[in-house]
Amino acid sequence: MTTELPHTEATEDGYGGAVSQTLARVARLHRLAGGRLLRPTGLCSGQEFLMMALWDAGPVRQSELARALDLDPSTVTLTLRRLEQGGYVIRARDPHDRRVMLVRASEESYALRPKVAEVWGQLEEHILDGLDDAEREAFARILSKVEKNLAPGEEDSPDA
Amino acid sequence: MTTELPHTEATEDGYGGAVSQTLARVARLHRLAGGRLLRPTGLCSGQEFLMMALWDAGPVRQSELARALDLDPSTVTLTLRRLEQGGYVIRARDPHDRRVMLVRASEESYALRPKVAEVWGQLEEHILDGLDDAEREAFARILSKVEKNLAPGEEDSPDA
C-alpha cells in the first residue's frame, strides 16, 4: 500500500507551528542554495561568515570570532584549520599571550571577496523574486524582530 | 590590537544581501532553539520531520520519505537507522519488492507525538513574540513565497 505522502508544503498538518515549520524548510533550502552558489569560490556553506569577518577586521583572536559570530569555539577551530589548509587564512600564536591564536585573511583570499558579495546578491535576488518593495521591507523588518526573539543568551534571564 | 568585531547584527556590511544574511542567522538560531526544545523528547533536530511524516502515514518506503521531505536518500537511511536503534521506528523489507524498505513509526513513538506538537507550538510562540497579527500574517505569506522561490527542482528548467 505504502501510503501517499504529500509533497512537503505549507499545508496545515495538525502539529501547529505552521510558520516555524515553513521557516525550518526555508532555512534548509536557503542554506543549500547558498552552498551551491558558493561552490565555485571553493568555500563551503558557513565558511563565508568567517571569511567576511576576517576581511573586515585585522588579525583577530578566535575567541573574538566565536563571540562575534556566536559560534562554538570548537567549530571555529576546525573550520579555520580547514580554511588555513586551503590557503584562505593565516593563523599564528599571539606572542603577547600564547594562549590566543591570531587569525587573518590571506592576501589571495581577498580575490574571493567580491565573489562572495556577488553570491549574497544573487541569493538575495533569488529568494525575494516576485516580492514587491513593501513585502521586501516587511520581510526584512520582521526577520530582524524574529532574530531578536531568538537572540543568543536571552533564554530566560530577563536582565543580565 | 586584535580589531574589534561587531556583534553580528542586521547592520549593512558592504556585502549586500542583507535580508539573505539575516535569514541565514535566523535559520541557525531557529534550528538551535528547536533542537533545545526537542532534546527532552530524545529526538534531534531534523528527526522530527521524519517522525511527523511517519505518524501521519502508514508504512512508507524510504524513497517516498526522501521525496516527500526533499531529503537525500542517504540522509534518510542513516537517520532512520538511528531512529530504529532508538526504538522510534520499525523497518522491514517489502516482501513484494525486496529493494524497498518499508518504514513505520513504532507504537511507543506515538507517545512523542503530542510533545513534538507542543514543541512546534512553543517555538512558534517564541519566534513570533511581539509581532502583531498583521505581521504574523505577512510573515507567513512572505515565507511561503520565499519557499516557492527556493523550491527544489526549479533551478533552471522552466517546465519539466
Place this chain on the structure above:
DNA sequence: ACGCATTAATTGGCTGACCAATGATTGGTC
C-alpha cells in the same frame, strides 16, 4: 612568590546533511 580561578584553544564524540559511487532487485524489450 606561590597557588588557584579564569580564559583560550583544542580534542573527541555525535548530529544532520550533502554528493558520488556501489550493490541489489526489478521490469521492460528484443
Place this chain on the structure above:
DNA sequence: GACCAATCATTGGTCAGCCAATTAATGCGT
C-alpha cells in the same frame, strides 16, 4: 529467456555545528 536500463537502498567521504572534557597559558589575590 537473456540482457540492459531504471529504481531503491546503502556505503564512503565530506562538510558545519553542537556539547563536554581537556590542556595550556595568564593573571590575580593572598
